[in-house]
Amino acid sequence: MVQSLDTGTAPRSWNKRGQDKARRLAAVAPWLSGKVLPSSRIVEALEVLVHSGDRVALEGNNQKQADFLSRSLAEVDARKIHDLHLLISSISRREHLTLFEKGIARKVDFAFAGPQSLRVAQLLEDRKLEIGAIYTYVELYARMFVDLTPNIALVCAEKADAQGNLYTGPNTEDTPTIVEATAFRQGIVIAQVNELTDELPRVDIPGSWIDLVVVADRPFAIEPLFTRDPRIINELQILMGMMVIRGIYERHGVTSLNHGIGFDTAAIELLLPTYGASLGLKGKICRNWTLNPHPTLIPAIESGWVESVHCFGSEVGMEDYIRARPDVFFTGHDGSLRSNRVLCQLAGQYGVDLFIGSTLQMDPDGNSSTVTMGRLAGFGGAPNMGHDPKGRRHSTPAWLSLITADSEVVRGRKLVVQLAETYQKGGEPVIVESLDAVQVGKNANMPVAPVMIYGDDVSHVVTEEGIAYLFKADGIEERRAAIAAVAGATPVGLKANPRKTEDLRQRGIVAYPEDMGVRRGDAKRSLLAARSIEELSAWSGGLYQPPARFRTW
Amino acid sequence: MVQSLDTGTAPRSWNKRGQDKARRLAAVAPWLSGKVLPSSRIVEALEVLVHSGDRVALEGNNQKQADFLSRSLAEVDARKIHDLHLLISSISRREHLTLFEKGIARKVDFAFAGPQSLRVAQLLEDRKLEIGAIYTYVELYARMFVDLTPNIALVCAEKADAQGNLYTGPNTEDTPTIVEATAFRQGIVIAQVNELTDELPRVDIPGSWIDLVVVADRPFAIEPLFTRDPRIINELQILMGMMVIRGIYERHGVTSLNHGIGFDTAAIELLLPTYGASLGLKGKICRNWTLNPHPTLIPAIESGWVESVHCFGSEVGMEDYIRARPDVFFTGHDGSLRSNRVLCQLAGQYGVDLFIGSTLQMDPDGNSSTVTMGRLAGFGGAPNMGHDPKGRRHSTPAWLSLITADSEVVRGRKLVVQLAETYQKGGEPVIVESLDAVQVGKNANMPVAPVMIYGDDVSHVVTEEGIAYLFKADGIEERRAAIAAVAGATPVGLKANPRKTEDLRQRGIVAYPEDMGVRRGDAKRSLLAARSIEELSAWSGGLYQPPARFRTW
Structure with a gap:
């Protein structure tokens, strides 16, 4: 029998990721109305949904920022949640690095750190931050489908409906990619939105890919990075x-x-x-x-x-x-x-x-x-x-x-x-x-x-x-x-x-x-x-x- | 006044593509129930929706095939619809080349033509087929967002609901990309599905990206290309x-x-x-x-x-x-x-x-x-x-x-x-x-x-x-x-x-x-x-x- 080649191990579970996700979500279920989490619960929800050592994809994009979620993550108790591995396109906001100062996060893979580049260098020197690698954007997303699949994605959109369908508005940016990498490998996707609505202008990301929606305390941050006077x-x-x-x-x-x-x-x-x-x-x-x-x-x-x-x-x-x-x-x-x-x-x-x-x-x-x-x-x-x-x-x-070459294969x-x-x-x-x-x-x-x-x-x-x-x-x-x-x-x-x-x-x-x-x-x-x-x-x-x-x- | 630099032209319309799409869709509106076209109408609908010279992205994927749509396209009257420019990942089926034999299509950009490679060479020699270029898959999709945006996309999925949401099942493959390139530049997206259903197992592509759904005469064709005995x-x-x-x-x-x-x-x-x-x-x-x-x-x-x-x-x-x-x-x-x-x-x-x-x-x-x-x-x-x-x-x-180099920049x-x-x-x-x-x-x-x-x-x-x-x-x-x-x-x-x-x-x-x-x-x-x-x-x-x-x- 060919299976005998695979010897000496107890029956293997092939759905550990799914079971882990179900356990985490069950812990916040009492607070939810459908997929919607009350904004006031976000910090305690993150303390339950995120585990120490998790890979967390934080939408720190090039432009739009899931800043309600990043500010909330920076408020979790670092004794409970620590040593996170952050995957982030752009380290753009103060609190992205506060995560490292507090010990909530330890390692980061990123593509850009313009406004925070001095502090990144300082934290690295202080051994508070460890760099996995510095990427060009798409390389980082590529690895999310290989060996850096997120356990948690913290993303943002303009609007959501009760089913969790998202309207990103003009700044769709990286959101569908980060969500796809996370949602289809039993990670948890949390979206902050500016508002809940019954009818979306259009659907940018299907609701069945999203686990939790939370209304932000204020509209997501966005910078006019491409305006040259x-x-x-x-x-x-x-x-x-x-x-x-x-x-x-x-x-x-x-x-x-x-x-x-x-x-x-x-x-x-x-x-x-x-x-x-x-x-x-x-x-x-x-x-x-x-x-x-x-x-x-x-x-x-x-x-x-x-x-x-x-x-x-x-x-x-x-x-x-x-x-x-x-x-x-x-x-x-x-x-x-x-x-x-x-x-x-x-x-x-x-x-x-x-x-x-x-x-x-x-x-x-x-x-x-x-x-x-x-x-x-x-x-x-x-x-x-x-x-x-x-x-x-x-x-x-x-x-x-x-x-410039003159050859039959050019x-x-x-x-x-x-x-x-x-x-x-x-x-x-x-x-x-x-x-x-x-x-x-x-x-x-x-x-x-x-x-x-x-x-x-x-x-x-x-x-x-x-x-x-x-x-x-x-x-x-x-x-x-x-x-x-x-x-x-x-x-x-x-x-x-x-x-x-x-x-x-x-x-x-x-x-x-x-x-x-x-x-x-x-x-x-x-x-x-x-x-x-x-x-x-x-x-x-x-x-x-x-x-x-x-x-x- | 700076606008005076732009001289001598009548007021420009900036929504020609959208107006053209609306006109084409209006012509088939009487046949539709919501977004659903009766299967029996597909050939006459294509004769109205597709115009000569259009760029048509046909899902000829690596594996799954929108074969109801390709067979139907091969039945349109070539006196009405001719000289199409086909964008197709894989020339896999007889009728893909029948389009050229009949003059319905003239030019093709493609990435693979395994099963039909002999006929491609023959049609090229007979001057019935003109090759834009041969690509690796993603290159072809890349140009769909640059200078080869499709006027029409003919795609396939397993199931759709009345809103046009699509469930692709395990073979999602290229469908979201082709649809995105077409739908967001005022092209027309037609999806063949194996069945209509009230509740989809999951949504792979949002309904608001899809214009028309048609139930195929039989489930879409798919080949076990990766099975090695x-x-x-x-x-x-x-x-x-x-x-x-x-x-x-x-x-x-x-x-x-x-x-x-x-x-x-x-x-x-x-x-x-x-x-x-x-x-x-x-x-x-x-x-x-x-x-x-x-x-x-x-x-x-x-x-x-x-x-x-x-x-x-x-x-x-x-x-x-x-x-x-x-x-x-x-x-x-x-x-x-x-x-x-x-x-x-x-x-x-x-x-x-x-x-x-x-x-x-x-x-x-x-x-x-x-x-x-x-x-x-x-x-x-x-x-x-x-x-x-x-x-x-x-x-x-x-x-x-x-x-192997020993240099400070390697x-x-x-x-x-x-x-x-x-x-x-x-x-x-x-x-x-x-x-x-x-x-x-x-x-x-x-x-x-x-x-x-x-x-x-x-x-x-x-x-x-x-x-x-x-x-x-x-x-x-x-x-x-x-x-x-x-x-x-x-x-x-x-x-x-x-x-x-x-x-x-x-x-x-x-x-x-x-x-x-x-x-x-x-x-x-x-x-x-x-x-x-x-x-x-x-x-x-x-x-x-x-x-x-x-x-x-």
Whole structure:
């Protein structure tokens, strides 16, 4: 009998997870009305539902925050609940780290920690926090289906009905993915909502995936992370934007793309209806976008440049504008945006031809990182989109245009563009001999340095000096020479060999503005389609309603 | 006024897609009862709902097939509806190509065409069919959110209720993704279901995403694509399996992985409870899996090797077994499997340490393809999982173990293993001087040759001769020498230089069975934990119920 191979063990239970879940839920059943838990009971419910050592996925998203649940979790008795393993996209709020200060949580796997990056570094040094790993978003979700499946998911939505069906509104973001990983492996899903209602505008997540609903004490927190005030865009950024449009978008015929959130990419968005139109490029470039609804994209949309935008999340103030532009944005039958971080990251990885983003530091090989001394900021979505996806098999003209080998087996390449003004505002060089990330990684005992974008994945580097077409460089030495040739007055740039640089220009591996027909003197703020948030709102016909902090009129 | 930049056009409508959808749906409204269309009306409804030139996403999945809808689409009047652009994961059924023979469809973007690959090649030659591109699955879905958003989605599910909520059952597969891309950009979603019911076991897709439901004339078609009969596993495959377990899984500490669907990987699954256990590896390797519920994995599950399995789809006959093993599989509160191709492909790309698959042809550089003369089979999911994902930032011991560079900026690497018996059954060499795919690509005017896995993505090649540890090879010449050293009596293998081979063995770049303590004489069928489908069923306690074609008892 074959089963005899499996010897010496008592009959195995194959539903331990389900039985454990049932026991936990039974303990809070007396407090529930259907799936609804009274808000006042949330802390004591968490003390029963969460067990020490659990993996807890906390929606700390990129934008929206399950802050009622995170604040409540920070209030549980750490003698009862401790050593949690937190899975969180973005460490964004004070109480996320209070969990570690109190000992409620011990270990964290995360993708981004912008606002809290200093405290993360401090807690790590104080041995109050242990890092599992730092991820790009989708990697963390991927492991939720492999070896980091959550025991508990704490998520948020705008509305729920009595059956637990959720309406996320425009910020669907990561919620369906986290819920799917948890609900279908006998984890417990708790959703905070702004309100209970009889009829939802639409269903974003089916009620049968949700165990408990609790009404938050106040609407979930959300930050306008993708609003860039055009008033702050400077002329160097405009010059770089002009070079990108001429030297990259036009030259490679880039029709589908993702933009980062820097002021330099905002400049590009605002140059399309003016400088781009003057080059006759409307309809030829920048048609299909994967990005959040950047307000600075409004003039290009209104001018008819944009066929479609699929979004990771939404952006505060853009709700009515999106609702009025359903041909461009992905919206539900209720009219509001449907975003989805996993699907937009998938589209941004495999479905578009170009990623362009900014960096805080770049080394002579083109490696870059936003992790700098004393800051553990993480990577966000950049690594997933900022590399050449080797699983890609379909061709587009832009992808094919990067082929340099002459062989019977070749493949094209994604355009991965890194923007870097050679100096930061404070006078610190951006292009440096060695990334701070290398030392930070050593200090934190990381197995490899926390690099955001690797140099060998970068196809183009753009500074205010010019463009280095790294994909054409033959070998690492030539790649270094090309980067040095656009590194300006940084120590790296000062080492550039003028004769080598001239050779690279002749061979089209380096181009300065004059080589691509861009006149430095044209790089004026008057070239921006909108020069203020007020003008963006005017372009939208008043549909874009910027948050108060951006209003000056 | 900034708006004046947008000159000379009539007031633009921003809801053309929504208005078009409303017009189409209004034309069938008289036939509907709620969202339900009478089955007898389906052909005339499609003639109204679908317009010539539309992009139509047809669920032609890897496994389940919306075959009532595809058969009905093939019956529309080609004078009314023609030149459709088909987006289809898998060209699996006769009528998929009948659409092209009749001129109803003209262009296709697809990922796999196994059973119909000969006819695809013929229709292409006859200029009845135009290929947009051949994809790996997720790439095709990615473009549905960018520039290939469907106008119409024809999908299938097991059950629907009157509100259009769908229960997919264990084969959720691609349905939520295709529906999301279509529904949220004002496309029309039509779902065929096996039955209408008042109460669904669970909701897999919310009703508000679905426009029309139609009951199929018979349950949707589904193929047991992942069932491998252990009786067909030969001793060479067992030898290769032993080498993989010792020389790769044990050596690199591989805990999370994906297996292809060949008999060689089935052999590995069946060797874990016997050979693997004898090496003391239980609990140390192969704990977390991303793959379909392979029946050949049952003995390893029953022996306690497997902590979790997340699935792309399901497998016919495995339903009751999965239902009885919820600690291992992802299941809903109704007890049945929840699969999801996009999320499992994400997990298989970013969340696991190893991909291992078989190939029909490999060239001296390690490039491989299943596209051979006269067959356009496509790639399926292999390219997405069979490459080193450069966006990965988290470390695991297996991933770190492939680092060979000594630099301050390094990264680990995914294990991408290609299995190839040196000769196919018919006596054709598998390792060849040039891939057929190169000539096929030229004949079909493809911009690049249809390569499934590129050599520079492969970390290990395993043949019955031994293992080539390509990740350790220094440069392309050494990589070629390592492949030749395990290429046996093929023309490529006969050119191997014995002195170079000996050098590679000394340096651990090539290993033969004796180098890793594997005795060829032990590679017997008696080492398999199950030697027949009947024994697999016995291991499962009768819960696995193989389809009739696999039953011999």
